[in-house]
Amino acid sequence: MKMRSALLLLWLAAAAAAPAQTAPPAPADEGEFRDPFAAEDETAARAKPGPAVSDPLEKFNRGVYRFNDKLYCWLLRPVAKGYGFIAPQPVRESVDRLFENVKYPVRGVNNLLQGRVKGAGIETWRFVINTTVGVGGLFDPAAHFDLKKQEADFDRTLAFYGLPSGAYLMLPVLGPSTVRGAAGAAGDMALSPALYLDWPWGAAAGVSGGRMVNAASLRLEEIDSLRAATLDPYAALRSAYFQSREQAR
Amino acid sequence: MKTWLPIVLALLMAGGAALRAQSPQAEVKSTTEGILALLKDPNLQGDGQKTARQQLVRAQMDKRFAWEQSARACLGRHWTQRTAAERAEFVKIFSDYLKETYSDKIATYYNDLDKINYQGEKILEGDFASVKLTITTKTKVDHPVEYRMQKSASGWMVYDVVIEGVSLVKNYRDQFDAIIAKSGYDGLIREIKAKRPAAPMP
Numbered sequence A: 001m002k003m004r005s006a007l008l009l010l011w012l013a014a015a016a017a018a019p020a021q022t023a024p025p026a027p028a029d030e031g032e033f034r035d036p037f038a039a040e041d042e043t044a045a046r047a048k049p050g051p052a053v054s055d056p057l058e059k060f061n062r063g064v065y066r067f068n069d070k071l072y073c074w075l076l077r078p079v080a081k082g083y084g085f086i087a088p089q090p091v092r093e094s095v096d097r098l099f100e101n102v103k104y105p106v107r108g109v110n111n112l113l114q115g116r117v118k119g120a121g122i123e124t125w126r127f128v129i130n131t132t133v134g135v136g137g138l139f140d141p142a143a144h145f146d147l148k149k150q151e152a153d154f155d156r157t158l159a160f161y162g163l164p165s166g167a168y169l170m171l172p173v174l175g176p177s178t179v180r181g182a183a184g185a186a187g188d189m190a191l192s193p194a195l196y197l198d199w200p201w202g203a204a205a206g207v208s209g210g211r212m213v214n215a216a217s218l219r220l221e222e223i224d225s226l227r228a229a230t231l232d233p234y235a236a237l238r239s240a241y242f243q244s245r246e247q248a249r
Numbered sequence B: 001m002k003t004w005l006p007i008v009l010a011l012l013m014a015g016g017a018a019l020r021a022q023s024p025q026a027e028v029k030s031t032t033e034g035i036l037a038l039l040k041d042p043n044l045q046g047d048g049q050k051t052a053r054q055q056l057v058r059a060q061m062d063k064r065f066a067w068e069q070s071a072r073a074c075l076g077r078h079w080t081q082r083t084a085a086e087r088a089e090f091v092k093i094f095s096d097y098l099k100e101t102y103s104d105k106i107a108t109y110y111n112d113l114d115k116i117n118y119q120g121e122k123i124l125e126g127d128f129a130s131v132k133l134t135i136t137t138k139t140k141v142d143h144p145v146e147y148r149m150q151k152s153a154s155g156w157m158v159y160d161v162v163i164e165g166v167s168l169v170k171n172y173r174d175q176f177d178a179i180i181a182k183s184g185y186d187g188l189i190r191e192i193k194a195k196r197p198a199a200p201m202p
Helices: A002-022 A036-047 A058-086 A089-102 A104-113 A117-132 A141-145 A154-160 A179-190 A201-228 A233-248 B004-020 B024-040 B047-064 B067-081 B084-111 B168-195
Strands: A168-171 A175-178 B113-124 B128-137 B142-152 B155-163
Touching (some): A036 A233, A036 B113, A036 B168, A058 A089, A058 A168, A058 A201, A058 A233, A089 A117, A089 A201, A117 A141, A154 A179, A168 A233, A175 A179, A175 A233, A201 A233, A201 B084, A233 B168, B024 B047, B024 B084, B024 B113, B024 B142, B024 B155, B047 B084, B067 B084, B067 B155, B084 B113, B155 B168
Antiparallel strands (some): A168 A175, B113 B128, B128 B142
16 A cells, blocks of 8 residues: 555656646747757758858849849739730640640750669650640649659759859849859750750740740749748848758758 | 545646647647638638638637747847847737738638648657648649747747748748848838738737
């Protein structure tokens, strides 16, 4: 009996102590908010090889950002809105898939260049299935065979071979990138089938303009809400770009 | 032995209250399901019900989001340089701004939702938790989302949301750094006040 009482007492003491132990400390509002997860992120970023992205060209970049912003507000947005009004969303999604399907060489080649043979294989199967069964890429039946798009571009390939990203660079029309990203975009363009078709450059420009309008029409809400939810949209975009960059680095 | 009984019962009840505090993931899940139920509720559909719907969603979010802690985390190192009155003012105007901006937006995110996969939780130092999930859209695109939470008297509360590796708090902190560097703390307060989408909600 004595033993049992003692055990009971012990248990009671433990039960009484437990809530007190787990109760949060009174909020100390003196210091900076302590965030162990953010601290973990920073440690992980520092442990990665290569320099982090920085923005020494901020003045120039902000200028390009203002240009892109005006381009969006005055041209892209109204056109994409009007187009979105005429073409129903499923149609625009199909057109988007078509353009993505045509970019198969970019993904295929860069998967190979990065030694991802399986990725290149999946991309090739996707291209074959979606171009035939998927009516030129308007639909994505390959996804039903568990063949998911294997993103790869020339920028990642350059990174794979150890080229540092260089400074943050805001590209006209294309948006946030780096010096290496600009070279990568040029490389991707070299793999664009549109470049090898014998058509007037006006038609090529028209197609790439159409592609932008179509893509924008699907993301208007996203872009507008980004603009609405930010106090310094340039700094917000740069922060988001750096953060996702750190993940991929 | 009988004299023990009331004490044991009382302590069991106290212990039970502590046990009822759910795991971080369960908290995220129940709040998410609560909001989804509101958005699906046939009585709350259409533009006529918009205000009622938004208020109910907002009430659900208020139960799970530590807006004040988020606001404080967004100010980062500048927090220490502000007086108590400035801190109180900042927490008020910026947490109002966050509430206005995000509680209306959440409905549009859910419109596109196909399914949510919960991928477990991680607890740091006993008082901090991270809950990871993948949100799949109707167009079959996966978006990784992470809720960062802190334990408080009212359970596990979200102070940061990380979407596709981009932390909301860090994003605002970087914006604030840029604004404060250019136009000072007063400039930041002016910007937030100018950006407030509407009159403060009740």
